[in-house]
Amino acid sequence: MGSASSKQAETTPKTQVWTSETPVRFSQGLVDSLQSSSESDSTRAKALELHIQSRVAEELKKLQDRAARDFEELSAKISAAEDASTTNQQSATAANLSEGDQLRQLGREAVQNDVAELKRKLEGRKKLADVGEGVEKAKSEVVRCLRENDRRPLDCWKEVEGFRREVKRLEDTWVEKIVR
Structure with a gap:
């Protein structure tokens, strides 16, 4: 008792194949359109x-x-x-005109002037600094490489590294400006 295992030892893994009772059939038109598709x-x-x-x-x-x-x-x-x-x-x-009406009119004009001034300030803040030419060039190189190597994007590692170096350089100059 206990000298042999209760289950049979599997010597090779068994492969199970499922077969359908009814065959799967596709129309010849569908097969032709799938084979001729260039997409x-x-x-x-x-x-x-x-x-x-x-x-x-x-x-x-x-x-x-x-x-x-x-x-x-x-x-x-x-x-x-x-x-x-x-x-x-x-x-x-x-x-x-009562005194209250005159004050309301003056208040309305002051609010409109404040709103116009705030709009001008916001428009001034919307302008972003241009990124350097090096970053733009590196970006275009990455895009070009990815388009050329559509099926093999890992071949573009040199261009990606160049882009990363340019971005790091840009970040470092920004940090230097902030720290000083």
Whole structure:
């Protein structure tokens, strides 16, 4: 008892093959179209990505156009309201205006001036510093290499290392500016 194992020892792994009772058949037209297709997975993925980007660009353009149109309409309404308020102010004498109305008008103008000043400051901050020519050149080299070696992106390691060196150099100069 116990001198032999209770299960048979497997000497070689057994391969199981599943066979269907009904054969799988594809139409000859489907087989021909798959064999004659020149598209690979990467080209299909690129085509899909380009299609998605174009759709996003179209939607963004529509949104920008609608926002610009709404802005124009609101600007026209505001200017019309301002014109009406200035004519009303001119027609009303200073004696008829209460002191509170005059303060409200001055407050409104001050707020509008503050908003305009803040907009100018924000526009000034939006400008980003240009990256160096070395970084742009290294980036274009990486892109060129990846396009040439579509099926073998690992062949572009030299270009990627060059890009990393340029970015590190740019980061180091930025850190030096901040530290000083």
